[in-house]
Amino acid sequence: MIATDPAPVSRKAVVIGAGPVGCLAALALAKRGFSVELYEGRPDIRLPSSKATLQRRSINLAISHRGIAALESIEPATAQRFLESAIPMRGRMIHKLSGELDSQPYDRDGQCINSIDRSLLNEGLLDEAAASPNIQVFFNHRVVAADFDDKTLAIRDTTSNTEKSTMFDLCIGADGSYSVIRRQMMRVVRMNYTQEYIRDEYLELKMPAGIDRCGEPMFLLDPNHLHIWPRHSFMLIALPNKDKTFTCTVFAPAEEFDRLHTPDSIISWFRTNFPDALHTIGEKSLVEDFMNNPRSPLICTKANPYHYKDRAIILGDAAHSMVPFYGQGLNAGLEDVRILATLLDEEGVTSMPPIYDPQNHYDRRLSNALQRYTETRHEDLIAILDLAMHNYVEMRHSVTQLSYLFRKTLDTFLYSITSPRVVALTSLIPILAKLPYPTIKPRGWLPLYTMVTFRPDISYATVQKRAATQASILTALSWIGVTGLGAAGAWLTRKIFLYYFERRW
C-alpha cells in the first residue's frame, strides 16, 4: 500500500464515505499533500449497474451560497461547472387549495437557491477525486472496526469478502446519519449524542415533463421556483430537474400515510388536498410511485465533540443529520470541509512529519485544528439544526397566514432601507471562498432566510442570534401596527356612527 503512495514522506488520511462531503474532504486533504484513501461501502455510483438501485433514492437537492463557497474554496472549476448545470429557484411558489398561485421571492436582490442533481454533483466530485494523484478510491469497502489509539481501521472488501487492516494519521468519518465511524469513536470519546425521529415521514413522486407545440419536453410548472403545497399538518413540494420533470416529495405524519394504502384512498387524498398536482402527476404514475417508493423517516442527530485527539473527526450527516426543511443539510456538510480546511491551514498542518507534543505524543498542530473545529463549529451546527426543525412549521403552515405575510413584508422593507443591494452571486463567490473563520458580524437589517442561505460570511450561530433580536423587533412593530390600526378603526367607527347619528336624529 505504501509503495503506491505518491509521496512516501506524506502522511496518510483515510476518508470514510464517498458522498459529496467525503469527496470534498478527500480533495481538500489531497491538496494539502496528504496521501488519501477514500472508502465507500456501496458500489461506484458512476457504474451503469449502480444507477438502477439509486433510482428510488432522493435525486435532487437545493444547493445555495454556503455549499457553493465551500466547493469554490477547494475546487473552483468544479463549483462553476455545477452552477451551470443547476436550475436556479428564485422563490417559493405557494399552491393554495383553490389552485391560486403565490410567488414569494427568496431575496430582494434576486439571489437564488439551485436545484441540482445529487448524483451529478457526487459523480463530478468522484471524478475529481479519482483524477487526483494523491487519492485512491475504494468502493464496496466497509469499515468493520476502528482502533483510534492504534490508528488502524479494519475494512471489509464486500466484493471479495476479505478483510484488511489499514493505518492512518487522520481519519475522517463522512459516512452519513448512521455513521460507523461515529459509533466507533463513541467507544473512546465521551460524546454527547442525540438522535430524534420527527413524527413525519417523506415519500418521493415523479412529476413528468409535458410536451410543447414542437413536440419537445417542457416544464409543467414554473421551473424557477420551489413549489410548495402547504396543508398545515402536511405538505407537498416539487423541485425542477434538467430533464423538465419535477421531483415531488410528500411530507406527512406516519398516521396520515398509514391511511393511504389503496389506489383509491391515495387518489382521493390527492384530489382533496393537491388537485392541481394530481392533474400534472397523473393518477397512474402517482399510485405506482406511492405504492412502490419507500416511506422514509426524518432524523435529527446532534453530537459533541466531533473529534478525537489529533486523529479522527466526523463531518456532514455523520456529525449532524438535519431535517431537510431549510435545504441546508448538504450545504452545512460542505461548509464543514471548508472550515476544517481553513483551520488546518491556520494551525499550519501540512503533510510533513508532525511536530509532536512531547507530553502527549501527538501532533499538536493537528490536534489544535480539530479541537478548534469542535469548539467553534458546534454552536453553528446546533443553530442550523434548530432552524431547520423550525422551518418546517413555516413551510407547511405559516406561509399561508396573513400575520406571516405582514411580518415578511415588514422584514423585507426594513432590509431594503438598511442594507445596500449586494452584487450578483457569481461575482461574489471568489470573495466568499476566501473568508476568514470565525466570521464577521453582519450590519443592517437582514431577513433570516437571506442570512442562512445567501450569506456564508455569517455563521449559523450569529444568524440565529441576530434573527432572534430581529424577530422581537418585528413583534413589537407588529403590535404597534395593530394598535395603530385599531385606533384608526375606532376613530373611523366613531366618525361613521356620528355621521349616521346626526343624519337620523
Place this chain on the structure above:
Amino acid sequence: MIATDPAPVSRKAVVIGAGPVGCLAALALAKRGFSVELYEGRPDIRLPSSKATLQRRSINLAISHRGIAALESIEPATAQRFLESAIPMRGRMIHKLSGELDSQPYDRDGQCINSIDRSLLNEGLLDEAAASPNIQVFFNHRVVAADFDDKTLAIRDTTSNTEKSTMFDLCIGADGSYSVIRRQMMRVVRMNYTQEYIRDEYLELKMPAGIDRCGEPMFLLDPNHLHIWPRHSFMLIALPNKDKTFTCTVFAPAEEFDRLHTPDSIISWFRTNFPDALHTIGEKSLVEDFMNNPRSPLICTKANPYHYKDRAIILGDAAHSMVPFYGQGLNAGLEDVRILATLLDEEGVTSMPPIYDPQNHYDRRLSNALQRYTETRHEDLIAILDLAMHNYVEMRHSVTQLSYLFRKTLDTFLYSITSPRVVALTSLIPILAKLPYPTIKPRGWLPLYTMVTFRPDISYATVQKRAATQASILTALSWIGVTGLGAAGAWLTRKIFLYYFERRW
C-alpha cells in the same frame, strides 16, 4: 436447548444482564411460567475469583421505598432479608468547612433510605434466580447480534470462545448504560435516543473503621446519615457499610481532578476543602485510592420507545441511565420490573401459547403490555432523569444556603399541617407492593424528596408536576415573608430612630 426446558409448552424469555434489574425481571417472568434464560457477559460475581476484580467498582447504594416495593411485589422474602442487612440513613449530615455538622432529616416521620451493599443485593437475587426451576443462568456469555424479526440472538460464550444462536419469544435488555440490546433494537426501531456526559466525574475512596475501647471496629461518623461535604462546584459524600467503614465518593469537574495528580496536591486539596474527612480517611489511604481508583464519567441517557412489537424491551440503565444524585437509579430500574409485571398481568399475558393478532401475526396481549409500558413509563422516567440532574445543584450547593433552609422549613411546616403522619415503612410495604398502575393522585402538601423517595404510589411524573406547583407556592410565600420582614424591619427602624431622636432632642 428445548429439551432442557422445564415445561415444553411454556414460552421462552431471554434476559440479558444479570444485575439486580435483570435478575428481578427473570424472577418475575419465571413466576409467570416463562422458561427464562439469563445471560451475563461477566463472570459470576459470587465466585471468589470475581470479587477481586469487582473491588474497584462502586460497592454500595441507597435503596428506598420504590426499590423495596418492587422487590416485595416479586420476591417478598428477599425484600425483607435485604432490609435487615441494610443500614438506615435518616437524613443528610452536612459537613461545613468549619467542621460544624448539620443534620437534615429526610422525612418528618423518620422514614429512611437504606445503604446497602450492591454485591450483596445482586448475589441474593442471583441465588434466587439460580434456585428457580424456570431459570437457567449463563455467565461469560455476550450478545453478539440480535435478529428481532427472526426472534433469535447470537451469543458468544467467552470461556470456550464458541458462538450459539438462541430463539426467544420475549427478550429483555437489562444490560446497563452501554446496552447491546438497545443498540441492536435501534436497527429495527425508530428510537429517539440521547446520551449526555455531565462535566463532573466521580472517584471512590475508602474511609476505614475506627477502633472502640474494647478493640472492636466502630463507625468514625454517624452511620445513620448520608454524609455530604458540599463545596459548591464539587462535593464529597459518604455512605456507611456493614463492616463499619464508609465508602466516600468525590464528585468534581474533570478539570478539578486534572489538577490533582501528585500526593501533595491531593492532600493539600483535601486539607483545604475536607479537613475532617482527611483526618478520618488518613493521608496514606487517601493518596493510594486517589491515585489508583478510576475516575469515572457520569452519563445520562434517554430512550423512547423502550420496546419492539411483542418481543423486546429494555429496562433499567439500558433504558435510562441517570446521574446518581437522587439515589434513584436502581430504584427506578427495579420499579421498571414491577410496572412491566403489573402490565403483563393486566393484559393477561401468560406463558401459554399466545393469541396471535391475525393481521400482524404477533401476540396481541404481549404487544399491548409492552406498548402500554412505553406509553405510561416514558413520562415518569424523563421526570426522574431531570430531577436527578437537578438534585446535584441542591446537594453540592443549595443545602448550605439560607434561602434553601428557609424554604425547607416552610415546606416541612406545610407538610405537617396538611398531611396525616404515615405508618412506619415495614408495615407499609405489603400494601405498596400491590399498588395499581398508573398511580394515585396525592393529597395534601408533600415535600419533593418525600414523594420521590418514600411514595412509590405516586409516579415520578406526578411527583414532578406536583413539586412544580408547590415550588411556585413556596416562592410566593417566601416573597410574602420577605416583604413582611422588610415591613416589620422598617417599622422597627422607625421606632428606634424616633426613640433616639426624642431622647436626643
